[in-house]
Amino acid sequence: MTEPVVVVGGGIAGLAAAWQLKRDGMPVHLYELDERVGGKVRSSEFAGQVVDEAADAFLARVPHGIELATELGLADQLISPSARKAQVWTENGLMGLPEPHVLGIPLERASAEALLGVEAADALEADLARTEPDPVRDDDTIGSLVRRRLGDRIHEALVDPLIGAINAGDTDELALSASSPQILAAANAGPSLIGSLRRMKAGSDADAPVFHSFVGGMRVLVDALEASLEGNITTGVGVDALDRLPDGALRITLSNGEVIAAPAVVLACPAPAAAALTTQWSDASTDLDAIPLVSVTLVALAYPTGTVDVPSELSGFVVPRTADLRITACSYAMQKWPHLGGDIDLLRVSVGHGRDQETPALPDDQLIAVILADLEAAIGITAEPTDVRISRWEQGFPQYVVGHTERLGHIEGQLNPDGVFIAGMGYRGIGIPACIDQGRSAGVDAILHVLEHRG
Numbered sequence: 001m002t003e004p005v006v007v008v009g010g011g012i013a014g015l016a017a018a019w020q021l022k023r024d025g026m027p028v029h030l031y032e033l034d035e036r037v038g039g040k041v042r043s044s045e046f047a048g049q050v051v052d053e054a055a056d057a058f059l060a061r062v063p064h065g066i067e068l069a070t071e072l073g074l075a076d077q078l079i080s081p082s083a084r085k086a087q088v089w090t091e092n093g094l095m096g097l098p099e100p101h102v103l104g105i106p107l108e109r110a111s112a113e114a115l116l117g118v119e120a121a122d123a124l125e126a127d128l129a130r131t132e133p134d135p136v137r138d139d140d141t142i143g144s145l146v147r148r149r150l151g152d153r154i155h156e157a158l159v160d161p162l163i164g165a166i167n168a169g170d171t172d173e174l175a176l177s178a179s180s181p182q183i184l185a186a187a188n189a190g191p192s193l194i195g196s197l198r199r200m201k202a203g204s205d206a207d208a209p210v211f212h213s214f215v216g217g218m219r220v221l222v223d224a225l226e227a228s229l230e231g232n233i234t235t236g237v238g239v240d241a242l243d244r245l246p247d248g249a250l251r252i253t254l255s256n257g258e259v260i261a262a263p264a265v266v267l268a269c270p271a272p273a274a275a276a277l278t279t280q281w282s283d284a285s286t287d288l289d290a291i292p293l294v295s296v297t298l299v300a301l302a303y304p305t306g307t308v309d310v311p312s313e314l315s316g317f318v319v320p321r322t323a324d325l326r327i328t329a330c331s332y333a334m335q336k337w338p339h340l341g342g343d344i345d346l347l348r349v350s351v352g353h354g355r356d357q358e359t360p361a362l363p364d365d366q367l368i369a370v371i372l373a374d375l376e377a378a379i380g381i382t383a384e385p386t387d388v389r390i391s392r393w394e395q396g397f398p399q400y401v402v403g404h405t406e407r408l409g410h411i412e413g414q415l416n417p418d419g420v421f422i423a424g425m426g427y428r429g430i431g432i433p434a435c436i437d438q439g440r441s442a443g444v445d446a447i448l449h450v451l452e453h454r455g
């Protein structure tokens, strides 16, 4: 009888890895340091509703989230945002994002001009007129590529706030190849970035849902995974050490003092924890430790119904880093997800990004004061919220800086031959579908390793 493959960490990536291993008939056991699984997927009671403390939805454009939900029997519970239009903060107040756009990049001259003026519109025309290819460079960041092709204005006013909000990052630091595969593909697909994005957009269904979630929050997915893995999960017990013995076996020391053996291990814990567990593979450990992280704080605010007076088709707004506000994004949760409405107006506000690590670390009272001042400036709310919840995600967002993909190559080159596989937001995608995909792939890799090395 094969010893179970060990999965370290019960976030969505670790749960997906364990699900894959179990489904494929491989013995598996997952250890989660916290008392609960879910990691950064956390939905809890707030103002009489179940409200997500971090992710409130996952992308529908990539298949991994929907596929897993379907396998777990949750397909008929998927919901999509009711309000789909977002705004951006400008020197003239809140304005609609240009229509159409891809990740903030306007695709039509008129909408670029209306929002940002003639210069930005001319930059768009110049890109469309380009006939010579401008190959993406290995060290291109999202910022360097968009600034070179479309100018600073489009980048700073639109692309940075939108993509920066997804990654909590500074898009002048984030590697294009690792952080924005969509723009990378478009930039490589022809001389004109706008031309390629237009073709991509034309090939997609404009009415298809962009995001999915569940009434009951993203926790529904985690709960279903936990239930399906009954008997395969231990919570409240972390992995303290991982060693490779001379005969090639992997030895795992648990935080309760127990020592166990495993034929393969999936490290689905954050990169710093993975670094601490891989000191025997010293280069991999150093590389894992070198992945930068930033902190983000997400604040939920409840008001009596009617306090937040914004058009019903709007889901919220994002704020450029260059602006005079310190919040980075605000979601009108009661319009995005009407089941959260009831007798409250509910806002979810984010602070913190690559260039601002001060605001998310402010003490509660100062943080709330900053947020209320920004909300008054942006949407004119002067009322005090009836409930406030602060969710701090310290060092919660890995940053895929230039060299990230090469770094992953080194890490995996050291760990994989010994049956150690990495998965999760630190590596090949921040979003929940990407974490699910990584977890499942690591599960398959672990199975192949076990089959190959079985005596």
Ligand SMILES: Cc1cc2nc3c(=O)[nH]c(=O)nc-3n(C[C@H](O)[C@H](O)[C@H](O)COP(=O)(O)OP(=O)(O)OC[C@H]3O[C@@H](n4cnc5c(N)ncnc54)[C@H](O)[C@@H]3O)c2cc1C
Pocket (backbone or CB within 6 Å): 008, 009, 010, 011, 012, 013, 014, 031, 032, 033, 034, 037, 038, 039, 040, 041, 053, 054, 055, 056, 057, 058, 059, 237, 238, 239, 240, 268, 269, 270, 273, 296, 298, 393, 396, 397, 423, 424, 425, 426, 429, 430, 431, 432, 433, 435
């Ligand atoms: C504020 C915020 C908003 C977000 N919004 C969205 C969104 O709208 N849509 C979206 O798709 N994604 C979003 N994300 C990203 C997404 O939620 C994460 O990328 C994903 O949940 C990470 O999953 P993971 O399994 O990689 O890591 P984690 O969730 O961090 O799980 C790792 C687990 O490992 C455990 N662990 C650590 N050390 C050990 C050890 N030694 N032994 C055992 N266990 C250990 C931890 O306790 C943790 O439970 C958001 C993230 C944040 C923080």
